[in-house]
Amino acid sequence: MEAQARPIGVFDSGLGGISVLRACVxxxxxxxxxxxxxxxxxxxxxxxxxxxxxxxxxxxxxxLEQGVKGxxxxxxxxxxxxxxxxxxxxxxxxxxGIEPAxxxxxxxxxxxxxxxxxxxxxxxxxxxxxxxxxxCGHANVISLPCKGLxxxxxxxxxxxxxxxxxxxxxxxxFRYCNIDYIVLGCTHYPFVRKAIARNFGRPxxxxxxxxxxxxxxxRQLEAASLLTDRTGFGTVTFQNSRPDKLAMSQTLxxxxx
Amino acid sequence: MEAQARPIGVFDSGLGGISVLRACVxxxxxxxxxxxxxxxxxxxxxxxxxxxxxxxxxxxxxxLEQGVKGxxxxxxxxxxxxxxxxxxxxxxxxxxGIEPAxxxxxxxxxxxxxxxxxxxxxxxxxxxxxxxxxxCGHANVISLPCKGLxxxxxxxxxxxxxxxxxxxxxxxxFRYCNIDYIVLGCTHYPFVRKAIARNFGRPxxxxxxxxxxxxxxxRQLEAASLLTDRTGFGTVTFQNSRPDKLAMSQTLxxxxx
Numbered sequence: 406m407e408a409q410a411r412p413i414g415v416f417d418s419g420l421g422g423i424s425v426l427r428a429c430v431x432x433x434x435x436x437x438x439x440x441x442x443x444x445x446x447x448x449x450x451x452x453x454x455x456x457x458x459x460x461x462x463x464x465x466x467x468x469l470e471q472g473v474k475g476x477x478x479x480x481x482x483x484x485x486x487x488x489x490x491x492x493x494x495x496x497x498x499x500x501x502g503i504e505p506a507x508x509x510x511x512x513x514x515x516x517x518x519x520x521x522x523x524x525x526x527x528x529x530x531x532x533x534x535x536x537x538x539x540x541c542g543h544a545n546v547i548s549l550p551c552k553g554l555x556x557x558x559x560x561x562x563x564x565x566x567x568x569x570x571x572x573x574x575x576x577x578x579f580r581y582c583n584i585d586y587i588v589l590g591c592t593h594y595p596f597v598r599k600a601i602a603r604n605f606g607r608p609x610x611x612x613x614x615x616x617x618x619x620x621x622x623x624r625q626l627e628a629a630s631l632l633t634d635r636t637g638f639g640t641v642t643f644q645n646s647r648p649d650k651l652a653m654s655q656t657l658x659x660x661x662x
Numbered sequence: 663m664e665a666q667a668r669p670i671g672v673f674d675s676g677l678g679g680i681s682v683l684r685a686c687v688x689x690x691x692x693x694x695x696x697x698x699x700x701x702x703x704x705x706x707x708x709x710x711x712x713x714x715x716x717x718x719x720x721x722x723x724x725x726l727e728q729g730v731k732g733x734x735x736x737x738x739x740x741x742x743x744x745x746x747x748x749x750x751x752x753x754x755x756x757x758x759g760i761e762p763a764x765x766x767x768x769x770x771x772x773x774x775x776x777x778x779x780x781x782x783x784x785x786x787x788x789x790x791x792x793x794x795x796x797x798c799g800h801a802n803v804i805s806l807p808c809k810g811l812x813x814x815x816x817x818x819x820x821x822x823x824x825x826x827x828x829x830x831x832x833x834x835x836f837r838y839c840n841i842d843y844i845v846l847g848c849t850h851y852p853f854v855r856k857a858i859a860r861n862f863g864r865p866x867x868x869x870x871x872x873x874x875x876x877x878x879x880x881r882q883l884e885a886a887s888l889l890t891d892r893t894g895f896g897t898v899t900f901q902n903s904r905p906d907k908l909a910m911s912q913t914l915x916x917x918x919x
């Protein structure tokens with residue numbers, strides 16, 4: 406197959422990365438996408454660094470065997486642990502990682518405050534701490550660990566009283582703060598964006614990094630002359646190490662948020 | 663007994679109010695103090711408003727029967743629930759309540775941020791929410807619910823790895839925030855002030871309301887011509903609805919913090 410016609414591989418430890426996939430499909434609708442979720446091993450956050458590296462390398466190999474022309478690592482934990490190693494192992498292959506969109510939010514917020522919602526593990530990681538430190542001169546960066554929120558999304562909870570009560574408790578400390586931006590620092594959180602906005606209770610800009618990731622994917626494919634010249638819509642294929650997760654993958658992909 | 667020579671009654675649902683007692687003793691060392699802790703019914707935070715009202719009225723009666731000349735309600739929950747009723751029932755009696763020192767911190771913080779540490783119940787109360795709302799124009803008021811922290815103090819945990827880990831988790835979100843003041847919005851928290859400062863990791867002013875309460879006590883006794891003319895040190899007497907708590911009362915009263 407001609408290189409440009411090959412699919413783009415998108416990988417996540419679970420289903421959250423489907424929010425990144427959606428942004429990529431929206432920006433590059435002519436491309437074919439192959440999404441692999443490793444739900445059998447999720448969440449990666451509770452594994453050792455070397456375990457996450459090994460799982461990520463296997464997942465990427467699995468996508469490469471199916472002929473992908475580039476890789477989006479749509480998982481914060483896998484990006485932190487393995488992106489450098491992946492680039493060493495596959496020179497020339499476009500490999501895009503993700504990170505919480507702290508930079509655009511902090512630059513836009515001026516002297517006000519930004520809440521970064523992320524998993525407890527992401528927030529504890531050196532990589533995140535460096536990112537937050539780099540922009541704390543621009544704005545107050547409040548790094549809010551959201552224990553259990555990604556798991557709720559994985560279980561299909563996008564709305565309702567349990568989620569509302571959880572979010573109200575989580576956001577209560579900031580009711581009397583001047584918060585201009587909430588950064589969704591986990592790929593699962595865009596699926597509960599409406600619930601977050603409603604329970605925050607005041608107007609706030611909610612930012613996720615997926616559009617930035619999609620733009621970076623386009624830039625890298627363009628630089629490598631790998632953008633498709635297909636004119637119709639491409640296809641999106643889901644694979645998962647737990648086949649019972651394929652239905653939920655479709656649900657998330659088609660969900661309005 | 664001459665009115666001025668009578669003791670001052672200080673009341674708390676447990677032992678936290680001893681931090682308020684200490685500030686009062688420091689400012690008015692010639693006075694006699696009678697502290698009653700209702701540990702048998704602690705924590706009040708989990709009871710209904712009417713239960714808290716009834717318990718507070720009984721505790722105040724108990725102190726009045728022993729001839730106190732004024733009352734300090736050294737408990738946030740009891741103050742919220744019963745201070746207005748107490749003043750109705752005992753006109754002319756100096757009755758001092760407490761509230762988190764949000765005002766002085768917010769006015770001093772300018773445009774920066776203030777963290778108010780308090781129990782989850784205090785933060786959910788209307789009274790606290792109004793207080794925070796009133797000063798959010800002056801500073802960012804972050805209202806941080808500290809679940810379990812008062813209970814650790816009641817169990818005698820003032821230091822050590824469990825407390826350090828708890829505080830590090832609690833304060834991690836604010837590592838890259840411009841925080842100038844931490845308000846201790848619960849009477850238990852002054853006993854872990856050093857641990858809070860150490861685990862915050864950067865210089866910060868830690869404010870508790872007890873000195874303001876002590877000054878208000880002095881003002882009200884002075885206005886009623888009830889300050890003692892004793893010249894030597896007064897006495898401090900502890901009573902508790904759970905006699906096994908008397909040893910801990912002494913420990914807290916003598917603790918350096």
